[in-house]
Amino acid sequence: MKITREDVLRVADLAYLDLSDSELETYRKQIDEILEYASKLNELDTTNVEPMAQVLADDQTADATLREDVVVPCDVAPEILKQAPDPEPPYFRVPKVIER
């Protein structure tokens, strides 16, 4: 077995994800099967292989990633706030974080 119920609980906690008991067990079984399958990667010796950290070759990104740092107007704040579940313009309101 690659992954235990405790592992799933720990990971769900890291991901701030509420899971029911039945979800926990279903995911544990399914993910166990997937990780078991993924262990076939160990057949390959990758000691001298560099991880593929980016997709584009260097000459394709050279002038694509940097731009002048210029301020441009962006007036969508009221529209963005309208999408919030609990807005109090210009803020987003959340449940109380600090106890007095």
Next chain:
Amino acid sequence: MSTTWTIGTVQESLTAKKISARELAADYYTRIDARNPELNAYLTLSQERAFAQADRVDALVASGKPLPPLAGVPIAVKDVISTRGVRTTCGSKILENYIPPYDATTVQRLEAAGAIILGKTNCDEFAMGSSNENSAYGPVRNPEVPDRVPGGSSGGSAAAVAAGLAVVSLGTDTGGSIRQPGSFCGIPAMMPSYGRVSRYGLIAFASSLDRIGPFATNVRDVATVLQIIAGRDANDSTSTTATVPDYRAESEKPVKGLRIGIPKEYFGAGMDPEVRKKIEAGIELYRKLGCEIREIRMPHTDYAIAVYYIIATAEASSNLARYDGVRYGLRAEGDSLLSMYRKTRGAGFGAEVKRRIVLGTYVLSAGYYDAYYLKGQKVRSLIAQDFRDAFTKVDAIVTPTSPVPAFKLGERTNDPLQMYLADIYTVTGSLAGVPGISVPCGKICGKLPVGLQIFGPPFGEGRVLQLAQAFEQAGGAAL
């Protein structure tokens, strides 16, 4: 029967004043009203925006000025691509009422070229799935065979075009999500190179893999749409400045003498024998067209699914951290900030998304990162190297798009690993960053469409379209 429109016939009819853009859009909404209740291809219609744009196009026609390349062309947009003022759900309950405050660059460019956005199409939740059965708003039916899936995750975009409910559409492809539904629904469908098309406004799933690309009823229209959406965008630092060639001109070039690689590893066990027959007939067609067929080896193909489902879920777990019930989307009440986060995410995400968040968080977590994520990134390098090696010997690679044709609704939903394994022929090109297209390659028993996939080298879209166009013109769809 209603007319099958192409970009070309729309242009002709508008210019000749045989139909107005408004009439054409209205006709498409009539078709959608008739067919969408059965197919469930569209989640949201954007009539107001569509008719306003149609009126602009009609004014242009009346003025006698030259029309832009997509003037009056009714299009559908996958619901993971942002549209200002038009609901964008990602097929998820967590974004059920989300209305983007801006347009994706692709949407902006299509509208600037005169296209009319009819609405937003159904998809697997956050583009995670291969059958469109993971949508929170119900599955899409395959218009060719309504008891079967349209493929996924861009199932709605594929079904809309195949059923004549849009002339062209946009989908997204992370591991096959454009090419596989294109193959299942019997239409051409293209994934451009990584970096070719701006992703500004695309709601992210896996950032090192996600791409936007077109569906159409013919290869020429695919080339026309790609022409509009390709190219550098200052709002997306991963879009490149590489020159955008004239794709229509490229696709008209003769294919005689081109070297086509057939990787042995794509023809192993697990392929439906009927799919194999069609693909072999497709390869034979290329031989008749004067192409040189070479057997090649891509030795790391068999590891691609494992690599893909490690990297894609890892990136998803990170990208989906933003759904926290604070700034947009669903919020479930909790007695503290953390419990609000947990309850919101537990209630808002569907089963496949939660499964991938758990898997992705696990492979990135302390103690497992090296064994899974880093190992996956290293093997990804080997898979990309397979492609680089192949393109030193051949001009393009031809494979099946999917080992199986469209399967029945509900047939595969209980076994995620089995569903993942069917992505074997598409995820390789996703990991390598190369462009790929699926073109119709006959129908099994005259009923179930089969797709033939063509890969080209990075930024070799012209070559891919050239081979696709030749295949289509030689009658590939009727094999």
